[in-house]
Amino acid sequence: MIDPSVNEALDQALEVARSPLALLAVTLGGYQLGRWLQQRSGGHALVQPVLVTVVVVGLAITVLDVDYADYRSATELIAFWLGPATVALAIPLHRQADRLRGFVVPMLVAIVVGAVVSIVSAVLLARALGAGDDLERTLATKAATTPVAIAVTDALGGIPPLAAVFAIIIGIFSAIVGPATLNLLRIRDRRARGLAIGAVSHGIGASRMLREDETEGAFAGLAMGLSALAISLLVPVLAVCLF
Amino acid sequence: MIAGLTWLVAFQLAGELVTRVADLPVPGPVVGMLLLFCFLRLRRYDDAGSIVRAGTALLRHLQLFFVPAGVGVVLYLGLIGREALPIGVAMLGSWFLGLAAVGWTAVALERLLGRPRDDLGTA
Numbered sequence: 001m002i003d004p005s006v007n008e009a010l011d012q013a014l015e016v017a018r019s020p021l022a023l024l025a026v027t028l029g030g031y032q033l034g035r036w037l038q039q040r041s042g043g044h045a046l047v048q049p050v051l052v053t054v055v056v057v058g059l060a061i062t063v064l065d066v067d068y069a070d071y072r073s074a075t076e077l078i079a080f081w082l083g084p085a086t087v088a089l090a091i092p093l094h095r096q097a098d099r100l101r102g103f104v105v106p107m108l109v110a111i112v113v114g115a116v117v118s119i120v121s122a123v124l125l126a127r128a129l130g131a132g133d134d135l136e137r138t139l140a141t142k143a144a145t146t147p148v149a150i151a152v153t154d155a156l157g158g159i160p161p162l163a164a165v166f167a168i169i170i171g172i173f174s175a176i177v178g179p180a181t182l183n184l185l186r187i188r189d190r191r192a193r194g195l196a197i198g199a200v201s202h203g204i205g206a207s208r209m210l211r212e213d214e215t216e217g218a219f220a221g222l223a224m225g226l227s228a229l230a231i232s233l234l235v236p237v238l239a240v241c242l243f
Numbered sequence: 244m245i246a247g248l249t250w251l252v253a254f255q256l257a258g259e260l261v262t263r264v265a266d267l268p269v270p271g272p273v274v275g276m277l278l279l280f281c282f283l284r285l286r287r288y289d290d291a292g293s294i295v296r297a298g299t300a301l302l303r304h305l306q307l308f309f310v311p312a313g314v315g316v317v318l319y320l321g322l323i324g325r326e327a328l329p330i331g332v333a334m335l336g337s338w339f340l341g342l343a344a345v346g347w348t349a350v351a352l353e354r355l356l357g358r359p360r361d362d363l364g365t366a
Contacts, residue, residue, distance in 0.1 A: 027307075054313045068318050072311055078310065085298075092302070094283035097284060103358065106352035106358070110344075125336045132326075143341055162319050165313070165318075171309070178342070182346060189350055189353065189362055190363055192345075192350045196343075196345040196349070200338050200341040203305055225276055229269050232269055
């Protein structure tokens with residue numbers, strides 16, 4: 001038989017553990033753990049802080065039985081900074097602006113080709129393997145940065161929050177295996193490498209590239225912006241042929 | 244630090260304003276990024292300035308800011324598990340094809356137009 005006062009203390013503790021402050025603390029703590037692991041592993045590609053944090057927080061809110069909606073509003077403070085950080089991607093680009101010379105035409109053509117390939121192949125592969133219509137519409141935008149993925153998927157009739165999740169999953173995946181895959185494809189030009197990663201995996205891919213090389217990071221950030229534009233303009237056009 | 248963050252928020256705001264008024268299909272921060280790029284170019288902004296310091300500090304933790312949206316995966320674990328094959332193949336396949344398409348197109352056009360390359364390990 002447990003003393004009722006112990007029970008009450010436990011309830012109080014649980015309430016604190018589910019408070020917005022605690023959820024923020026878990027998120028920041030998980031991120032610090034991710035950074036620590038990244039350092040300890042000597043910067044191993046598999047240890048991306050965002051992946052570690054999502055796993056830690058996912059487990060924590062499942063164990064504590066916190067609704068995702070509550071978690072989301074508790075961490076609005078963190079999500080807010082995605083906007084200014086996206087704006088800040090202009091900085092590496094500014095520092096690398098000389099390298100734009102002679103690359104503008106290849107860059108613009110490559111972005112448009114990449115957006116078409118990415119959208120069409122996602123829809124057709126999903127269809128070939130028997131995904132439902134709403135899933136096809138949700139997968140179409142996964143290469144775009146999350147706000148674009150959400151908005152375009154909404155207009156297309158998919159599942160917007162799932163589109164954000166897909167965009168983040170592919171971003172993490174790309175941050176892990178992207179540079180190695182570029183090596184396999186024998187793409188060695190730093191601008192083209194950054195461009196390719198930013199075009200298929202937006203800010204998360206860009207953050208990995210920024211860690212490795214400022215030129216790659218700068219072009220990944222630029223590719224993220226240009227692809228956002230290309231995908232939002234091309235999806236409605238391609239949808240006419242695809243659906 | 245706060246001066247730099249104020250500038251970044253101001254450029255985001257300007258971006259939101261432009262997308263809303265001109266009814267562009269891109270998010271405000273992306274337009275804000277292009278506006279800030281033009282500003283930094285025109286001003287020949289140097290590395291010691293507050294925008295660069297604040298922005299570099301934010302970019303170092305870019306991954307953190309994706310966490311709140313990424314945790315949304317807990318809502319869809321069931322669906323993703325049920326449809327694992329089409330989701331997995333479509334995501335990986337189109338990721339790979341997109342990556343190769345962008346990289347190869349850019350490199351091939353550089354070569355075709357006779358532009359200098361910028362290879363890893365050479366500069």
